[in-house]
Amino acid sequence: MSFGMFFIGSDLPVHRLGFGTARFVGDGLFGPRGERADAVALLRRAVEAGVDLIDTAGDFGPGLAEESVAEALHPYPLGLIVATKGGVTRTSATEWHIDGRPQALRAACEGSLSRLKLDTIDLFTLSRIDPQVPLTEQLGALVELREAGKIRHIGLDGVSAAQLRAALEITEIVSVRQRFHLFDRTATALLELCEERRIAFLPCTGDAARKAAEHKIVTDIARLHDATPAQVALNWLLHRSSVLIPTPGTSSPEHLAENLAAAELELSPGQLGTLDALL
Numbered sequence: 001m002s003f004g005m006f007f008i009g010s011d012l013p014v015h016r017l018g019f020g021t022a023r024f025v026g027d028g029l030f031g032p033r034g035e036r037a038d039a040v041a042l043l044r045r046a047v048e049a050g051v052d053l054i055d056t057a058g059d060f061g062p063g064l065a066e067e068s069v070a071e072a073l074h075p076y077p078l079g080l081i082v083a084t085k086g087g088v089t090r091t092s093a094t095e096w097h098i099d100g101r102p103q104a105l106r107a108a109c110e111g112s113l114s115r116l117k118l119d120t121i122d123l124f125t126l127s128r129i130d131p132q133v134p135l136t137e138q139l140g141a142l143v144e145l146r147e148a149g150k151i152r153h154i155g156l157d158g159v160s161a162a163q164l165r166a167a168l169e170i171t172e173i174v175s176v177r178q179r180f181h182l183f184d185r186t187a188t189a190l191l192e193l194c195e196e197r198r199i200a201f202l203p204c205t206g207d208a209a210r211k212a213a214e215h216k217i218v219t220d221i222a223r224l225h226d227a228t229p230a231q232v233a234l235n236w237l238l239h240r241s242s243v244l245i246p247t248p249g250t251s252s253p254e255h256l257a258e259n260l261a262a263a264e265l266e267l268s269p270g271q272l273g274t275l276d277a278l279l
Helices: 036-048 064-073 102-116 135-147 161-168 188-197 208-213 216-224 229-240 253-264 269-276
Strands: 005-008 012-015 053-055 081-086 088-090 096-098 121-126 151-157 175-179 200-204
Touching (some): 036 253, 081 151, 102 121, 102 135, 135 161, 208 216, 229 269
Parallel strands (some): 053 081
């Protein structure tokens, strides 16, 4: 994979194209999807292809995605970074609850450690900031877990630039997750802050692939490179900023290969400029 490496927290080097596990569970991120053996095989194939960042969450399933990661990859190869999340509980495909109480975050971390068969989680992300709990208490619980050696680094999900600034006043934050793609750049201020502080930004791309396939400019560029529109959109992200680390997920070996090949596209400066100007 091209585009080099990024150091998460200055000590976790990763290639700038990871792998997400949301597609391993059912609609609404609840219950199983497909066969566990297929997920296990795909995770192994991703790592064999050079992926060194696996992005999962305790509420995917809940617990099912983390269990698949452990079954596929434990004992983990040297250099593989496993990132997970806590702070959200799911009771059905349509019901989920933010829970940032310190005791809940400690329990979420312990559950993830057990399912992933880890002594230390490389990157533990607060899934959502709980408006009912002081931020100092939420991050304080994660700092305690870090000091205890349960987690190595802290990340945030679904935050604004202002929330990230507030969090940075409390402790080091090494990564964020937020919606950002070729057709939605609402989080540009957050991205700029991440660039300033050298914080990893793991973009949620949502329906970017579908929109790319429906956009004539993108499809025309894709045709010139014998690529798919989704590959063009993914390649644009890698060009957009050196702190962006997409973690596209899939349940298909063919789609995995397509995602990884997106990093090899050589879009011209003119084409990149055209894509930049879409919004």
